[in-house]
Amino acid sequence: xxxxxxxxxxxxxFRNLVRxxxxxLASISTIALMLILLGFFTVFSLNARHIMTVAGQQPPxxxxxxxxxxxKELADLDRYLANDDDVLEFQRYSPQExxxxxxxxxxxxxxxxxxxxxxxxxxxxxxxxDPSLAESFxxxxxxxxxxxxxxxxxxxxxxxxxxxxxxxxATLAAFVVLGLISFFIISNMVRISVFARGEEISIxxxxxxxxxxIRVPYIIEGALVGLIGAAVAWGVTMFGYDRLYSTLMAGAxxxxxxxxxxxxxxxxxxxxxxxxxxxxxxSLGSAASVRRHIQV
Amino acid sequence: xxxxxxxxxxxxxxxxxxxxxxxxxxxxxxxxxxxRSGAGKSTLIKLLTCExxxxxxxxxxxxxxxxxxxxxxxxxxxxxxxxxxQDFRLIETxxxxxxxxxxxxxxxxxxxxIARRVPIVLSIVGLREKAKALPGELSGxxxxxxxxxxxxxxxxxxxxxxxxxxxxxxxxxxxxxxLLEEINRSGTTVVIxxxxxxxxxxxxxxxxxxxxxxxxxxxxxxxxxxxxxxxTPDNLPPATTTGIGPEGRQP
Numbered sequence: 001x002x003x004x005x006x007x008x009x010x011x012x013x014f015r016n017l018v019r020x021x022x023x024x025l026a027s028i029s030t031i032a033l034m035l036i037l038l039g040f041f042t043v044f045s046l047n048a049r050h051i052m053t054v055a056g057q058q059p060p061x062x063x064x065x066x067x068x069x070x071x072k073e074l075a076d077l078d079r080y081l082a083n084d085d086d087v088l089e090f091q092r093y094s095p096q097e098x099x100x101x102x103x104x105x106x107x108x109x110x111x112x113x114x115x116x117x118x119x120x121x122x123x124x125x126x127x128x129x130d131p132s133l134a135e136s137f138x139x140x141x142x143x144x145x146x147x148x149x150x151x152x153x154x155x156x157x158x159x160x161x162x163x164x165x166x167x168x169x170a171t172l173a174a175f176v177v178l179g180l181i182s183f184f185i186i187s188n189m190v191r192i193s194v195f196a197r198g199e200e201i202s203i204x205x206x207x208x209x210x211x212x213x214i215r216v217p218y219i220i221e222g223a224l225v226g227l228i229g230a231a232v233a234w235g236v237t238m239f240g241y242d243r244l245y246s247t248l249m250a251g252a253x254x255x256x257x258x259x260x261x262x263x264x265x266x267x268x269x270x271x272x273x274x275x276x277x278x279x280x281x282x283s284l285g286s287a288a289s290v291r292r293h294i295q296v
Numbered sequence: 297x298x299x300x301x302x303x304x305x306x307x308x309x310x311x312x313x314x315x316x317x318x319x320x321x322x323x324x325x326x327x328x329x330x331x332r333s334g335a336g337k338s339t340l341i342k343l344l345t346c347e348x349x350x351x352x353x354x355x356x357x358x359x360x361x362x363x364x365x366x367x368x369x370x371x372x373x374x375x376x377x378x379x380x381x382q383d384f385r386l387i388e389t390x391x392x393x394x395x396x397x398x399x400x401x402x403x404x405x406x407x408x409x410i411a412r413r414v415p416i417v418l419s420i421v422g423l424r425e426k427a428k429a430l431p432g433e434l435s436g437x438x439x440x441x442x443x444x445x446x447x448x449x450x451x452x453x454x455x456x457x458x459x460x461x462x463x464x465x466x467x468x469x470x471x472x473x474x475l476l477e478e479i480n481r482s483g484t485t486v487v488i489x490x491x492x493x494x495x496x497x498x499x500x501x502x503x504x505x506x507x508x509x510x511x512x513x514x515x516x517x518x519x520x521x522x523x524x525x526x527x528t529p530d531n532l533p534p535a536t537t538t539g540i541g542p543e544g545r546q547p
Contacts, residue, residue, distance in 0.1 A: 008401050019389075199385070199387075200387050202385075203385050203386075203387060204398075204402065205371075205374070206345065206374065206379045206385070207374070207375075207379075207398070207399045207402050207446070208371045208372065208373075208374035208375035208377075208399075208402055208403060208450075209371060209402045210368075210371045211368075211371075213371075213402060
């Protein structure tokens with residue numbers, strides 16, 4: 001295709017948009033609605049994953065050391081945990097700290113004033129990068145010198161792990177279903193457009209226009225509809241999310257388990273998803289429709 | 297050169313539109329194709345523009361067999377054919393200038409070449425002053441002249457006109473035919489399908505008559521009716537009967 005033809009195709013694509021303003025508005029609105037739905041689903045999914053990850057990283061893993069364990073074993077375990085890629089964070093508690101925490105939780109703390117502290121072990125709390133790694137982590141650490149017990153809430157871990165998988169599947173399904181719906185909507189829009197301009201297309205064919213020369217403006221038109229729909233959907237989704245975030249997260253601390261992802265962390269992700277799906281579905285939907293209805 | 301060799305054409309519906317039609321049109325000829333409605337004239341045009349392919353025989357355009365031409369090459373073949381229709385087929389949303397320029401844009405001509413060529417062609421058809429008008433603002437005759445301008449702007453080797461005067465009054469019809477004759481004088485082959493008896497009789501050109509799918513007459517200089525006595529000039533051969541082309545070839 002010559003540069004002149006590319007320029008003309010672009011010009012025609014833009015003109016096509018304005019030529020049927022109502023059809024264009026209907027298409028953009030539908031695509032935007034689809035992408036808003038998809039956007040909210042994505043936002044929900046990302047937040048659910050975020051919450052599950054944070055919850056999974058809360059310390060359900062506790063390492064209990066043998067009584068009277070030496071400094072060398074403690075230092076070795078510190079080093080081991082520090083170098084383990086699966087470990088996000090860990091914290092060591094001395095017998096005194098454990099005793100204090102235990103006493104704080106009791107109603108009559110004075111009863112434990114003479115409790116022999118030597119019977120209380122050193123403990124570690126560990127946060128893993130991924131809750132699904134807990135079992136293998138337990139096996140590895142249980143065999144280390146000085147370690148008496150590695151306890152973990154396997155049921156909670158496996159629930160979180162499964163939940164993340166299901167959220168992933170649901171997101172994928174939503175992507176496919178909503179993507180297909182958008183695809184057919186754009187296809188129909190272009191079909192209407194092609195039928196409305198049937199006479200013009202037949203003239204173009206008689207003059208000697210190639211299939212691509214006729215198709216490209218329609219593909220550009222579809223891509224533009226997708227692009228505008230994506231931009232509108234992005235704006236609405238982010239505005240809605242920001243309002244929701246401001247309302248729900250007003251008094252929350254970043255360390256809380258039930259926290260939402262900040263708006264700015266989602267802005268680019270949602271924009272990219274909308275652009276790829278909007279423009280992709282727009283141009284592919286147009287191409288498919290135009291291919292079926294324009295044959296030289 | 298256009299050559300029909302024993303061409304038969306049957307549509308999917310079973311309608312046989314052409315039956316064993318053979319003729320040759322040399323470059324630079326001016327030919328009328330006449331016949332009743334449904335005789336097969338439109339099918340003949342569809343074969344020439346590659347809209348249809350013959351079920352039997354060969355249609356050769358400059359030695360290209362259109363039955364074997366690849367689909368992707370069809371547009372390039374059509375660029376060598378200027379089409380003129382009874383209903384003008386202009387794009388209503390484009391101005392006269394844009395309609396003509398459009399034909400050049402499609403073949404990838406640069407803006408500079410288009411800006412130079414279109415006004416010249418509009419001058420030839422006498423519409424330079426109406427370059428900015430929309431087709432809806434023109435008379436039927438003027439619209440047809442725009443269609444002719446569009447057909448000739450890329451210097452095609454062949455102009456195919458399907459009932460070009462069908463919607464025009466006698467004066468405009470004569471103007472349009474005069475234009476087509478002028479284009480033919482510059483070397484372009486002109487093939488016209490028409491019902492217009494007066495024009496065919498008046499123009500005294502080669503006449504091919506199709507009836508019920510058969511070629512029933514091919515006169516080097518003929519009138520609309522088979523036995524119409526033509527006022528043939530002394531320097532031209534008398535009207536021939538079926539089977540004899542302008543150069544005395546057996547089609």
